[in-house]
Every structure is written in structure tokens, then in C-alpha cells.
Amino acid sequence: MKTFKMISISLLGLFLALSANVRAQDPITAAPNVYKKVILDNDKVRVMQVEFAPGDVAPWHSHPDHFAYALTDGKLEITDKDKSPVVAEIKAGEALFLNATTHMAKNIGETTLKMIVTELKATKKN
Structure with a gap:
């Protein structure tokens, strides 16, 4: 019984470690290779300079509602959580x-691919 309990605890630890890697992060933290810099950050928006070199990957990350403006042409494979990849x-x-x-x-x-990504922040209602 003790061995089973230790194996269960070990498996739980492994599961938690793996799920932490899938948990989405802020894009600046998750992909500093792609999200080059924050151009503007205030209580309304966060504007970021993005550069995806060929083969670059931005691992799992999250955004609030946002828009992107493409400065150059490019081709991305995007995988949303729980969905198949889309080109x-x-x-x-x-x-x-x-x-x-x-x-x-x-x-x-x-x-x-060079882009400007602008995240919209929730506004407080009076």
C-alpha cells in the first residue's frame, strides 16, 4: 500500500509539472524571442513589437481581446487551446x-513576420 501511495504522489507531481508547462503565460514572458518589446503600456492598452523569424515558436501564452497589425507578410501556424492548428x-x-x-x-x-500587437485592457465602469 505504501508503494502504491508513493507512486500515486509521484504521478501527481509529474502531472502538475507537465500541466504547468501548458499553462499559458504572458506573451512577453513566454516568448521573449518573438515579443521583442513593449511600446506602450497604460490602463487602457498594451502595445507590443512582435518579430517571428522563420521557425520561431511562441509557446503557450494568453491575450485578452487584442488586434494585430502586420508590417510584413508572413505565414503562421496558430494553435488555440483545445483546437487543431490553423495556418x-x-x-x-x-x-x-x-x-x-x-x-x-x-x-x-x-x-x-513583423507585427504590432495591441491588447485591450478591461475598463472600469463608474
């Missing part, structure tokens, strides 16, 4: 609105 062919000058999400992304194209 997005993004064109320079394109603006996208995205609902709050937890996802990961990979540049599967041959060029560096």
Missing part, C-alpha cells in the same frame, strides 16, 4: 481583431 497567411497592412485566447504560434514561412 494564417498574413499580408503586410492587414489588421486583425482577435478575441481573448490562449494559443501558441510558429512561423512556418520563409520570411520574418
